[in-house]
Each structure stands twice: as C-alpha cells, then as structure tokens.
Amino acid sequence: MATSRKIRLIMELRRAGIADTDVLSAIERIPRESFTPDSFRHQAYENVAIPIGQGQTLSQPQVVALMTQALKAGRRTKVLEVGTGSGYQAAVLSRLCRRVYTIERFRELLATAEQRFAALRLHNITTLHGDGWKGWSEQAPFDRIMITAAAADVPAALVDQLAVGGRMVLPVGRSSRDQALLQLRREPGGIVEEHLADVRFVPLVEGVPEEQAYGAQRSGGRA
Ligand code: SAH
Numbered sequence: 001m002a003t004s005r006k007i008r009l010i011m012e013l014r015r016a017g018i019a020d021t022d023v024l025s026a027i028e029r030i031p032r033e034s035f036t037p038d039s040f041r042h043q044a045y046e047n048v049a050i051p052i053g054q055g056q057t058l059s060q061p062q063v064v065a066l067m068t069q070a071l072k073a074g075r076r077t078k079v080l081e082v083g084t085g086s087g088y089q090a091a092v093l094s095r096l097c098r099r100v101y102t103i104e105r106f107r108e109l110l111a112t113a114e115q116r117f118a119a120l121r122l123h124n125i126t127t128l129h130g131d132g133w134k135g136w137s138e139q140a141p142f143d144r145i146m147i148t149a150a151a152a153d154v155p156a157a158l159v160d161q162l163a164v165g166g167r168m169v170l171p172v173g174r175s176s177r178d179q180a181l182l183q184l185r186r187e188p189g190g191i192v193e194e195h196l197a198d199v200r201f202v203p204l205v206e207g208v209p210e211e212q213a214y215g216a217q218r219s220g221g222r223a
Contacts, residue, residue, distance in 0.1 A: 082132030087113030
C-alpha cells in the first residue's frame, strides 16, 4: 500500500519537472510517514503539506524536491538548514551530502526530530535549538544553505556564512501570498540571484519562543 503510493508520488514529482535521480532516490528512501503526526499518516505520500504542531508545517513533497534539486548538495558538501520542523527535509538532505547542520527555534519540534533521526540511524545530522536568523557561526562556512521558512529579506548573517562558490535556496516575501523561492549563488564577484517558483511558507520568526527563554533562564539559575 505505502509502496504503491510512494511510487505514485515519485511519478508525480517527475512529471512536475524533478529530474535529478539522486534527489528522487533520497525521497524514495526516507519514510515520510515517520515525520508526520499519527493523525496525518494516511496522507504521508500525498503531494500536500502536513501540520506538525506549533502552527508549523512539513512542506509539500514537490517543494522539498524542488528546493533539494536547486541546492545541488553533493557528497562532499556541508549543508545548513534553517527550520528543522519535522526533520523531513534534513533527513532527505542527509542522504545527499556529507553533513547537515539544522536549527529550530521550537525546542519540542527539535526534540521530536532528533528522535526520528536516531530511530532512522541518520548519524550525519547535527542539531541546534536557537535562532536561525543568526546562522551557526561556529560551524561556518557552509557550502549550501537552505531556509525552510520565509523572511522578508535575505538574512545577511546567513549570506556571510555561505562559502564562496556556495548556494543558498530560500523563500523570500513580505506576506504569505507573495513569496518567491530564490536560489542565490555566492560568486567571487558578488551574489547571483535566480527566481525558481512562487511558494507559500510559514514565516521565519526572529528569536526563540518566550516560555522557552524563561525556562532556560530558570535552569540557568539567574537571580
Ligand atoms: N524543514 C521543515 C519545514 C518546517 S516549517 C520540515 O521538513 O518539516 C519551518 C520551520 O522553521 C518551523 O518549524 C519553524 O518553527 C522554523 N523557524 C521559523 N523561524 C525560525 C528561526 N528564526 N530559527 C529557527 N527556526 C525557525
């Protein structure tokens, strides 16, 4: 059952223009049902976005495929993902590159994603609970950066953490109705930008959620 649905989804992605066989086989190998809440498991291989709690969503397979294909992450590349969410996109990337670093601002979402990575033995994913706007300076530079939430503008700190010759794929737009999926290449002479598609993502939000900052402060024992 799940297998025939999965094959149908792969065929749908091919028809939508996803031609990179490495990307298609990574999508075939990662069980999307492991990244959806139980109540949405029956939709795991439909070409739809799925709610994952905290008002966030696991992106539509076609968008995951398009972004992954545009990123061109090869075996030797070091990739940063901003917005771990369910962990599905990081899992797909982990089959294509050397190491994935992924940042999430909701502690609960990150903890669930970490359990999924461990259960599937995806050992080349490193996680961080924090604000992805700032990137991950200790691990920079990155060969590839993917942002899976929409910012009004390209986050400058992330461009700084992109290696020369590197690529970034991200949605940019001021409202949910007006977002563009962009690919940026950092060339020696500057940034080259390409428009890939019109998309709809949840917003990239600055900082980590309030009650978590409060919890961290308490456990830190501050007066
Ligand atoms: N890549 C995810 C899609 C998640 S939706 C997946 O495969 O399931 C976008 C995610 O970005 C949400 O989980 C949201 O909490 C997170 N996010 C939004 N702003 C952020 C920020 N500043 N830093 C880190 N994560 C952020």
